[in-house]
Amino acid sequence: MAQTNWLRELGRFVTVLLVQGLLLNHVRLFGYINPYFYLYFVLLYPLTGNRTILIALSFFLGLGIDMFSDTGGVHAAAAVFAAWIRPLLLKFSFGVSYQYNTIKVPSAPLQQQFIYVVSMVILHHFLLFSLEAFSGRHWALILTNTLASGIFTTGLIIGAFHLFSTSNK
Amino acid sequence: MQQIIDFFIRNKNFLLFALLFIIALQRTKSAHNYHQTRYLGSTHIVGGSFFQWKASITDYFDLAYQNEVLARENKNLRTQLLNSKDTTTTVLEPSTDTLNFDHIRVQTAKVINNNFHKTKNQLTLNRGRLSGMEIDMGVVSPQGVVGIVTHVSDHYALVQSILNTQSKIVAKFQKSQHFGTLTWDGFDPTALQLLEIPKIAPIAVGDTLVTDGKSTIFPEGLPIGVVVGLVQEPSNDYYNITVAPFTDMTSVKQVYAVRRRDANEILTLEQQGENGTN
Numbered sequence: 486m487a488q489t490n491w492l493r494e495l496g497r498f499v500t501v502l503l504v505q506g507l508l509l510n511h512v513r514l515f516g517y518i519n520p521y522f523y524l525y526f527v528l529l530y531p532l533t534g535n536r537t538i539l540i541a542l543s544f545f546l547g548l549g550i551d552m553f554s555d556t557g558g559v560h561a562a563a564a565v566f567a568a569w570i571r572p573l574l575l576k577f578s579f580g581v582s583y584q585y586n587t588i589k590v591p592s593a594p595l596q597q598q599f600i601y602v603v604s605m606v607i608l609h610h611f612l613l614f615s616l617e618a619f620s621g622r623h624w625a626l627i628l629t630n631t632l633a634s635g636i637f638t639t640g641l642i643i644g645a646f647h648l649f650s651t652s653n654k
Numbered sequence: 655m656q657q658i659i660d661f662f663i664r665n666k667n668f669l670l671f672a673l674l675f676i677i678a679l680q681r682t683k684s685a686h687n688y689h690q691t692r693y694l695g696s697t698h699i700v701g702g703s704f705f706q707w708k709a710s711i712t713d714y715f716d717l718a719y720q721n722e723v724l725a726r727e728n729k730n731l732r733t734q735l736l737n738s739k740d741t742t743t744t745v746l747e748p749s750t751d752t753l754n755f756d757h758i759r760v761q762t763a764k765v766i767n768n769n770f771h772k773t774k775n776q777l778t779l780n781r782g783r784l785s786g787m788e789i790d791m792g793v794v795s796p797q798g799v800v801g802i803v804t805h806v807s808d809h810y811a812l813v814q815s816i817l818n819t820q821s822k823i824v825a826k827f828q829k830s831q832h833f834g835t836l837t838w839d840g841f842d843p844t845a846l847q848l849l850e851i852p853k854i855a856p857i858a859v860g861d862t863l864v865t866d867g868k869s870t871i872f873p874e875g876l877p878i879g880v881v882v883g884l885v886q887e888p889s890n891d892y893y894n895i896t897v898a899p900f901t902d903m904t905s906v907k908q909v910y911a912v913r914r915r916d917a918n919e920i921l922t923l924e925q926q927g928e929n930g931t932n
Contacts, residue, residue, distance in 0.1 A: 507712060519771055536667050544674040551681070552704060555767055555776060558681030565678060569671040616682055618773050618840070626773065626840055 494530065494542075501526045502546060506553030518630075520637040523550055523560075524609055525645055527567045528602060529590060532575065532583060536568075543568035556617065563613040567605060574604050591646035598646065602639050610635045702766075702810040705778055709766035713907070720907045727796035758873050761786055761911040763793075763811070770903045773840040775815040777801065779909065782809040791911045792865075792872040798900030799823065799878045800909055802871055811911070816878075817843050817903050825878050825897075826866040827857055833866045836878065836897065843903055846879060848895040855893070859884050863897055870917040 505523040512519055523546055530539050547564030551557060575583050578601035579593065590598060610631040618627055662669065763785075767778035781787050783806045791803040793813050801821065805812035814821055819840045825848060826833035834850040851857065861881045867874025883896030914920075 507708060511712065511715075537670055540667060540670050540674065544678070547678065553708070554769060555778065556682075556769075556772065557684065558678035562675055562678035562682060565671060565674045569667065569675075616679075623773060623840055 490531075494534075497526055497529065498542060498546060502549045502553075505550055510554055514637065515633075518633045518637055520634060520641045521550075521560075521606075521610065521613065522638060522641050522645070523547075523564070524567060524605060524638065525642050527564065527571060528605060528642065529646075530568075530571075532588065532590070536572065539571070540565060540568045559613055559616040562616055563609050566612055567609045570608060571605070574601060574608075577601075577604065591649070598643065599639075602642055603635075606635045606638050606642070607631065610638065702778070702780075702807065705766040705810075706780060709764070709780070716905060716907070719905060723796050724908060757915045759786070759913045759915055761791075761913075763787075763909050763911055765907050765909060766810075768903075768906060770815065770817050770843045773819050775817040775903075776804075777813040777815055777906070777909075779803075779811040779813060779911070780809070781911070782807050782811055784808050787811040787911060788913060790871055790917075791913045792876075793909050793911050794872075794876055795901040795906045795909050797877070797902065799865060799872065799876055800901055800903070800906060803911060815903060816846060816899060816901075823872075823878070824866045824869055825863045827855070828862040828864050828875075830856060832857070833868075834895070836863070844898050845882070846897040846899055848881075848897050849892070851893045851895055853886060853891050853893060857881065857884070857893070857895075870914055870920050873912060873914060876912075 501523045505521070509520050509522050526546060527539070527543055530542075543564040544561050547561030548558070550560040550564070554560070578597050579588055590601065593601075611627070614627045614630045614634075761781060763779040763781040765777050766780045769775050769777075777793075777800065779787070779793070787803060787806045789803055789806055791811075793800040793803060799816060801813040801815040801818070802823070803811050804814045816823060816836065817838050819838055821836075821838060823836045824833055825836045832851055832855040834848045837847050837849060839847055848863070859881050863878045863881065865872035865874060865876040865878060877900050879897040879899040881895055882898045883894075885894040887894055
C-alpha cells in the first residue's frame with residue numbers, strides 16, 4: 486500500500502479550487518456550457534487513500550466552488566456524492582480488485598479510464614444541474630446541460646491526465 | 655452497545671456522506687429562498703470581501719471592452735445633451751422628458767460576481783446599505799435593464815438578474831403603450847419572453863421595449879431590449895414574443911442602481927388605500 490502524499494493532495498485541492506473558481510467558471514462556451522474540472526481532484530485521489538477524508542475534502546471543495554459561484558450548496562452536494570460513489574465506479578471500470586493492482590488512473594488503458602471518467606462526470610453533472618434547477622419543470626434543460634458540459638469536462642479531465650501524468654509519475 | 659458502535663464505525667463513510675449531503679441540500683434550499691439570511695453567500699462580509707478580492711483579479715481581463723461600453727454610453731448622453739432644444743438653459747431646468755432624473759436617485763456600483771448559466775441567476779454589487787442601497791432598487795447597465803435588488807448587507811447588494819426564472823418585469827413598447835410581463839424560461843441568456851401582449855397590438859419584429867413607469871422600481875422609459883421573434887399562437891389571443899435584452903448579461907460590470915425618491919410615498923399611499931378599503 487502506497488503512502489498518501491498529503492502535501493500533493495492538498496496542493497491539488499487548492500489548485501483545482503482556484504482554477505475552477507477564477508478561470509473555468511468564466512468559460513461559458515456558447516453562453517452556457519461550463520466545464521466542472523474540480524472533479525479531477527476526486528477522480529485522482531489515491532485509490533488506496535482514506536475514504537472518509539476524501540468525502541470530507543470533497544465537501545469542502547464543493548463548498549468553496551459554491552462560494553465562488555454563489556450557488557448555495559449544489560456543488561458541495563454533487564461533489565460529496567461523487568466522492569461517496571467513487572469506489573463503486575472504480576470497481577465498475579477497473580475490476581473488483583482495483584485496490585490490489587498498482588493501477589494509476591492517468592496511465593490506465595484509455596478504455597477503462599474513459600469509462601471511469603465519463604460515468605463519474607455524468608452522475609455528478611446530472612445531480613448538479615438537477616439541484617440547481619430545483620424543480621422538475623426543467624428536465625430538458627438539465628439533460629442538455631449534463632450532456633454538453635459533461636463532454637467538455639470529460640475532455641478537459643482526460644486531457645489533464647495525459648498532460649500531467651509524467652510530472653506526477 | 656458494542657454493536658451500535660460497530661455499526662457506526664462500519665458505516666462511517668455512508669453516515670458522513672449522508673450528513674454532509676443533507677447540509678449541502680439545506681444550503682441549496684435556503685439559497686433558493688427569497689429573503690433568507692445566508693451565512694456564506696456573497697452578500698455576507700466574508701463572501702463579499704472574497705468576491706471583491708476575486709473581482710480585483712479577474713476585472714483586468716475585459717477592461718478594454720468595459721471602457722468601450724462606457725464610452726459609448728457617454729457618447730449617447732453627450733448627443734442628447736448637445737441636441738436638446740436650447741443648450742444654454744435646458745440642462746438646468748426641470749425637463750418634462752420621460753427620462754426625468756430629477757426625482758430619481760442614482761448610485762453607481764460595480765458587479766463583483768455575476769452568473770448567467772444557471773436558471774436562477776444573481777449578481778453581487780460592491781455597494782450596500784451604507785452606500786444607500788435598498789431592497790427593490792432597479793439596476794441598469796449602460797445598455798439597459800439588468801435586474802432588481804433583492805438583498806442588501808452593509809457593504810454588498812444582491813441583484814435578481816433578468817435572467818432568473820423568478821424575475822418578472824413590466825415592459826412596454828416604446829411606440830405604443832401596450833405592456834406585458836417580461837420573464838425568462840431558463841434556456842438562452844439572449845432570449846427573454848414577453849407575455850400578455852394581445853394580438854390586436856400593432857407591433858413588429860425590431861420594436862424597442864422600455865420600462866413601464868407604473869411600478870415604483872424602475873422609472874419610465876429605460877431601455878430593456880428589442881423584439882426578435884413574434885409568433886401568433888392559434889390557440890389563444892396573445893403573441894409569443896421573444897426579446898433580446900440590450901444588456902450583454904454575460905459581461906456586465908459597471909451598473910447604476912436607481913430609486914425613485916417618491917417610491918416610499920407611493921408605496922405608503924397604496925398601503926393606506928388597501929387598508930382603508932378593507
